Amino acid sequence: MDILPWLTEPLQYGFLTRALLVTLAAAVVSAVLSCWLILMGWSLMGDAVSHAVLPGVALAYIVGIPFSIGAFIFGAGAVALIGAVRATTKLKPDTVIGVVFTALFAAGLAIVSSTPAQVDLMHILFGNVLGVTSSELWQVLILGAVTLAVVLFKRRDLTLLAFDRTHAHVIGLNTRFLSALLLGLLALSVVVGLQAVGIILVVAMLITPGATAFLLTRSFDHMLVLAVGITVAAAVAGVYASYYLDISTGAAVVLSQSLVFTAVYLFARPNGLLWQQRRRRIRRRRTAAAPPPPTRAASSTTAAAPLGKS
Amino acid sequence: MSLPAPARDSAPAAALHVTDLTVTYNEVPALDAVDLTLDSGLICGLIGVNGSGKSTLFKTLMGLVEPQAGSIALFGMPHRQARRSGLVAYMPQAEDVDWNFPVSVNDVVAMGRYGHLGATRRLRQADHAAVGAALEKVGLESLRKRQIGELSGGQRKRAFIARSIAQEAQLLLLDEPFAGVDRSSEATMTVLLKELRDEGRSVLVSTHNLAGIPELCDTAVLLHQRVLAHGTPADVLTSENLARAFGTMGSDN
Numbered sequence A: 001m002d003i004l005p006w007l008t009e010p011l012q013y014g015f016l017t018r019a020l021l022v023t024l025a026a027a028v029v030s031a032v033l034s035c036w037l038i039l040m041g042w043s044l045m046g047d048a049v050s051h052a053v054l055p056g057v058a059l060a061y062i063v064g065i066p067f068s069i070g071a072f073i074f075g076a077g078a079v080a081l082i083g084a085v086r087a088t089t090k091l092k093p094d095t096v097i098g099v100v101f102t103a104l105f106a107a108g109l110a111i112v113s114s115t116p117a118q119v120d121l122m123h124i125l126f127g128n129v130l131g132v133t134s135s136e137l138w139q140v141l142i143l144g145a146v147t148l149a150v151v152l153f154k155r156r157d158l159t160l161l162a163f164d165r166t167h168a169h170v171i172g173l174n175t176r177f178l179s180a181l182l183l184g185l186l187a188l189s190v191v192v193g194l195q196a197v198g199i200i201l202v203v204a205m206l207i208t209p210g211a212t213a214f215l216l217t218r219s220f221d222h223m224l225v226l227a228v229g230i231t232v233a234a235a236v237a238g239v240y241a242s243y244y245l246d247i248s249t250g251a252a253v254v255l256s257q258s259l260v261f262t263a264v265y266l267f268a269r270p271n272g273l274l275w276q277q278r279r280r281r282i283r284r285r286r287t288a289a290a291p292p293p294p295t296r297a298a299s300s301t302t303a304a305a306p307l308g309k310s
Numbered sequence B: 001m002s003l004p005a006p007a008r009d010s011a012p013a014a015a016l017h018v019t020d021l022t023v024t025y026n027e028v029p030a031l032d033a034v035d036l037t038l039d040s041g042l043i044c045g046l047i048g049v050n051g052s053g054k055s056t057l058f059k060t061l062m063g064l065v066e067p068q069a070g071s072i073a074l075f076g077m078p079h080r081q082a083r084r085s086g087l088v089a090y091m092p093q094a095e096d097v098d099w100n101f102p103v104s105v106n107d108v109v110a111m112g113r114y115g116h117l118g119a120t121r122r123l124r125q126a127d128h129a130a131v132g133a134a135l136e137k138v139g140l141e142s143l144r145k146r147q148i149g150e151l152s153g154g155q156r157k158r159a160f161i162a163r164s165i166a167q168e169a170q171l172l173l174l175d176e177p178f179a180g181v182d183r184s185s186e187a188t189m190t191v192l193l194k195e196l197r198d199e200g201r202s203v204l205v206s207t208h209n210l211a212g213i214p215e216l217c218d219t220a221v222l223l224h225q226r227v228l229a230h231g232t233p234a235d236v237l238t239s240e241n242l243a244r245a246f247g248t249m250g251s252d253n
């Protein structure tokens, strides 16, 4: 079987080419951002922002403005609201995040359900990458490029913020600005990912790539490269799988990312689960096979028996 | 024994000058009208019972806690300006650091240079040299490629000291650096801190290890919301003072 026609066949459809481009843009942007988000411990924040954009998207469709404007306003608004409530109460962060994003998500559902059928809830929730228009494609590409440029320009400051916020403050960096910047970029990348996989699954794009890369390396730069590489491959595989197996594109893309994560979790050297177990087995066999230490008989009678225990 | 070190051109006499500093958390006073002046080029030990306000003093000096009253001058400047000039360094407590973070020892030390760099924090030749020299000084040259969590407890502390050396900080704030560190690592760090002192840097270090103070410190401050005593270790560590500071332990909550 010839592989080339198999690969090019879907691309003769304009909508599939656009779908591939949108998915790739979303994959690259969210993969890069996910590296910082998981190190900041902001995975839940990604979930919150993605749900909180629902009213923004619904209102944008109703009013007839580009969806990304509505989504960004509500995404950034949710972040600001969470920050304000946290600063003025002693509630734990995840509690505040939970209260705010569910409220906004419910508001979004209420708006969608009270308007005539012009807003397709399923498309917002689960993505409609096969129906992307070329103006939407441009929105995604431009926003993606801006997000990526800012993140890479400030990447060393953001890494310092994630690693040691106090040091950043002590050497005179504006840590509040940097946090706000990272949250703004988070909101932007949610907007970028929305078209590809929808509100519900966009958080997967913001967590799984970084998590997968984290398991593979102990260097941040390698982590960035690996996250992008893995995610691009998974995105392409997902789009083709959705074409040939006739499954939802968003689901296929996220599933292929999850499959890579699972494979890395199980098989990656040296820290994959199977290698860990193998090492444990070998160690156990070695201890069992080793000849009993000469002092064993004597030491087993005493309370402290370091040799006999090993 | 300890003559005041000659003041450097860049640093006016007092590394730290605090007057009437008052900090309260929800109406509970943590610092109450603290007056404190530290000459530069000295190591000062900060001692006091748990809850006496040591960490609060550090946080206030760094501008992380807003005082209700009083003023702070570091090398004659407001703390904000001193921080921007890269004069202040802080060593995080071990439990505040994410040891699984994917950064190398070299990366951590390089973060000391960031205040001196342009917007993208790209290291130049001279910065790489400063990082290398700092690593060499603390004896971690051969471990520079290791991930930060792959160091022992004592080596981790030295990595953060190297970061403040690379930063060329003039005031080092160390909050309980000897907690969980064994005798020999403590001795290594004592030597290192005294070398930095001899180069003209000032060190404020809180510790619960009273026995180590005469060896490490030029001056000592006994804190209990207020400054109970301040002077040479011999003057401060009298049994009478210690009874005043530590004997009140049961009655303060």
Ligand SMILES: Nc1ncnc2c1ncn2[C@@H]1O[C@H](COP(=O)(O)OP(=O)(O)OP(=O)(O)O)[C@@H](O)[C@H]1O
Pocket: B025, B026, B028, B029, B030, B048, B049, B050, B051, B052, B053, B054, B055, B056, B057
């Ligand atoms: N964030 C906070 N909110 C409320 N009270 C606080 C806070 N941090 C400290 N305190 C209180 O302020 C007082 C001084 O605390 P601080 O942490 O400065 O003491 P410390 O001298 O560093 O103690 P330790 O030796 O245990 O580290 C204590 O009574 C403490 O309970």
Ligand SMILES: [Mg+2]
Pocket: B054, B055, B056, B175
């Ligand atoms: Mg403390």
